[in-house]
Amino acid sequence: MDWEAFKLSLWLAAWTAALLMPLGLVLARLLAFHRFRGRGVLEALVMAPLVLPPTVLGFYLLSAMGGNSSLGKLWTSIFGHPLAFSFEGLVVASLIFNLPFAVQPMQRAFEALPPDVREAAWVSGLSPWRTFWRIEAPLAWPGVLSALVLTFTHTLGEFGVVLMVGGSIPGETRTLALAIYDRVQAFDTEAAQMMSALLLLFSIGAIIIANGLTSGVGRRHG
Amino acid sequence: MADQGLSVSLRQAGPIPLDVAFTCAPGEVLGIVGPSGAGKTTLLRAIAGLYRCHAGHVAVDGAVWFDSQAKVFLPPHRRRVGLVFQEHALFPHLSAADNVAVALIDHPQSERRSRAAELLSRVHLDGLEGRKPAELSGGQRQRVAIARALARDPKVLLLDEPFSAVDRRTRVHLQAEIVALRKDLAIPMLLVTHDVDEVARLADRLCILDQGRVCLIGRPEDVLAEPAIRALLLGDAAA
Numbered sequence A: 001m002d003w004e005a006f007k008l009s010l011w012l013a014a015w016t017a018a019l020l021m022p023l024g025l026v027l028a029r030l031l032a033f034h035r036f037r038g039r040g041v042l043e044a045l046v047m048a049p050l051v052l053p054p055t056v057l058g059f060y061l062l063s064a065m066g067g068n069s070s071l072g073k074l075w076t077s078i079f080g081h082p083l084a085f086s087f088e089g090l091v092v093a094s095l096i097f098n099l100p101f102a103v104q105p106m107q108r109a110f111e112a113l114p115p116d117v118r119e120a121a122w123v124s125g126l127s128p129w130r131t132f133w134r135i136e137a138p139l140a141w142p143g144v145l146s147a148l149v150l151t152f153t154h155t156l157g158e159f160g161v162v163l164m165v166g167g168s169i170p171g172e173t174r175t176l177a178l179a180i181y182d183r184v185q186a187f188d189t190e191a192a193q194m195m196s197a198l199l200l201l202f203s204i205g206a207i208i209i210a211n212g213l214t215s216g217v218g219r220r221h222g
Numbered sequence B: 001m002a003d004q005g006l007s008v009s010l011r012q013a014g015p016i017p018l019d020v021a022f023t024c025a026p027g028e029v030l031g032i033v034g035p036s037g038a039g040k041t042t043l044l045r046a047i048a049g050l051y052r053c054h055a056g057h058v059a060v061d062g063a064v065w066f067d068s069q070a071k072v073f074l075p076p077h078r079r080r081v082g083l084v085f086q087e088h089a090l091f092p093h094l095s096a097a098d099n100v101a102v103a104l105i106d107h108p109q110s111e112r113r114s115r116a117a118e119l120l121s122r123v124h125l126d127g128l129e130g131r132k133p134a135e136l137s138g139g140q141r142q143r144v145a146i147a148r149a150l151a152r153d154p155k156v157l158l159l160d161e162p163f164s165a166v167d168r169r170t171r172v173h174l175q176a177e178i179v180a181l182r183k184d185l186a187i188p189m190l191l192v193t194h195d196v197d198e199v200a201r202l203a204d205r206l207c208i209l210d211q212g213r214v215c216l217i218g219r220p221e222d223v224l225a226e227p228a229i230r231a232l233l234l235g236d237a238a239a
Helices: A003-033 A039-051 A053-067 A071-077 A087-097 A098-112 A115-124 A127-159 A161-165 A178-183 A189-214 A215-221 B040-048 B096-102 B110-120 B139-153 B168-184 B196-202 B220-225 B227-238
Strands: B007-013 B016-022 B029-033 B053-058 B063-067 B079-086 B156-160 B189-193 B205-210 B213-217
Touching: A003 A039, A003 A087, A003 A098, A003 A178, A003 A189, A003 A215, A039 A098, A039 B156, A053 A071, A053 A087, A053 A127, A053 A161, A053 B016, A053 B040, A087 A098, A087 A161, A087 B139, A098 A127, A115 A127, A115 B079, A127 A178, A127 A189, A127 B168, A161 A178, A178 B110, B007 B168, B016 B040, B029 B040, B029 B196, B040 B139, B040 B189, B096 B139, B110 B139, B139 B168, B168 B189, B168 B196, B189 B196, B205 B220, B205 B227, B213 B220, B213 B227, B220 B227
Parallel strands: B016 B213, B029 B189, B029 B205, B079 B156, B156 B189
Antiparallel strands: B007 B016, B007 B053, B053 B063, B205 B213
């Protein structure tokens, strides 16, 4: 059992969720409530990681972060080390490939709110900010929770993009999914089984908890 | 232009055509009647700030809420307006009392609960403060919506077909509620409805709207005596 890889996976998932939830929330509300030129393109870009082969996405991300890219050069000049094949690079990649998992559940939840309920909040004197906290967030929180769980568990299990962008550097970019692959290559089936079972239990457990927390929300609100 | 009460002048060719100009004095009930698609709801939404008309002017008690020429547009949360929606639009996760308390945003926190209870009592919902909208009947929900609209201490009260989603018996009770309210409230009230008899009973004046244009404004008995208006409204009822 590679506990270091497990810990790194948890860190990556936690950082991704923490950074992506606010960004995803803004994007989800934008797509759910506003009609603007280029909306279709933005929605397609957000959804693209869902249909792109992970190696293709990983290749583009690696190209964007590499030492010869503008982002890569800027990063190296500020932090003194390259972005590609680093934990930070993994977090950036993770933010991109998790976009649809974070945005879509929240977008659907916001779209499901009756429009006149938001308008009722505004004419009741609530600013858009207060309307978000008092009305939208409590009604859409099952979608927000689903987005959080999906983002977290999907990060734990992502393989292709992580391998392309991070390599498999122990303690830096080797996540549990990569460690499983590594153990299988080394014919260490016992360790691979244990780590796979851990990921399986963790993922199913998270989804059960999320479902348990959100079940009955619709019944309670009628 | 009257300094007291509501003054409305709105014009646009599309997407929803509007060409209206009228005033409504404090304490007056102006019934807005017209066929489906006449622009009645759009008119109320424009007054509330939920819809931005291309050109026009909306002022209440001398305060300008919308002036296209001066580029003034107060967002809905900064307009003191009470709006009762057709389908009540209550907040489903909040109790009746909290639905009302939400609109008491300008009152001190300590007073909100008692004031909400007061307003619910005013619409005869004593003892139901803790119930969620799903646990209330259609008529009770609409009463909560009326209490919430009043909680804003509105300068103008807009009622968008408030009786359309309730049965006939509840409708009669709610109409009585509106009659009682207008005695206490010295604010302009706009009542949108399809029901000609209902509006003739409740309104001081009628404004007939067709395809976004005001056809006629006047006392209900005068307006409804016009053959063209009767044909317009009864034709709609028959449809």
